[in-house]
Amino acid sequence: MRIAVYVPLLLSLLAPLGARPLSERCEPRLATCLLTASSLILGAASTISLGLLAVTGLIRIPLLAHLGHWSPSSAQHTDPAQLSIALIAGLLLGGAAITAGRMLWRRVRTLAAAAMDAACMPTRDGLVVTEDEAPDAYALPGLPGRVVISTGMLHTLDDAEHAILLAHERAHLSAHHYAFVALAQLGAATNPLLRPLANAVTYTIERWADENAVTVAG
Structure with missing residues (x-):
């Protein structure tokens, strides 16, 4: 356990190194x-690892060990974490929990708002054209979703490019x-060490949609 508890943290350092090569050379899906x-x-x-480091370190404190019916002397003998490491792990774990909770809440609110916006855009073929001279196009998730294109974007495209754009957004x-x-x-x-992986996903989904557009548009 002494080594295994640190393995996810080590892999989190190494995994981002392969994010870019994988996103560029591997089939996008x-x-x-x-x-x-x-x-x-x-x-x-890594969250579980931080939790283990925090718990197994903090039970060295007699009061906490007593509350959990643990033996402080046994924990000190078998514990992989020093008290200082346990405190740092606990702080990192708390920060991770707060960040993940806020991100999840914002994402749920965003998707819910997108679904409501899509429901307010009645259309037969899922395409919504907005009156806006700025060229813009995006996929709006919903049940069902919508593809929103501005008039400014339509004015810059010919028929073939229009079909490719629709195929790309519908693939999303x-x-x-x-x-x-x-x-x-x-x-x-x-x-946070895994942010390069998340950034790579935003790139690979564009490659995925591009290849789908190529297939559909020929």
Whole structure:
């Protein structure tokens, strides 16, 4: 246990080094899944490691050990963490919990607002055109989602480019790319070392949508 408890933390240092090569060289769908899973798993594992370091260190304090019916002398003999390390781990764990909670709350509110906005945009084919001279286009998650395109964007595209843009944005909706981004960011919220993985996911979903657009548009 002395070594195993530090393994997730070590992997969190090494994993970001492979994020960029994986995102650029691997098939985008597979890269997205691997990066998202890595961010979630390492985020959860590093959180558990911090929890173990904090608990097994703090039970050296006689009062805390008594509350949990532990033996301070036994903990001191088998414990992998010094008290100072346990205190640092506890602070990091608290910060990770707060950051992850705030990120999750903001993400839920954002998705709920997007779903409400989409529900207020009735359309037959899922395409909503807004009166705006600034070129803009995005996928709006919902049940069902919408593709929103400004008139300024439409004026800059010919028919073929219009079809490619629609295919790209619809790929974001059909493949639930927003969920991959949210999950990867949740892992990074618990462990800031994993932010390169979450950033790579935002890149791979664009590659994924691009390849889908190529397939659809020929």
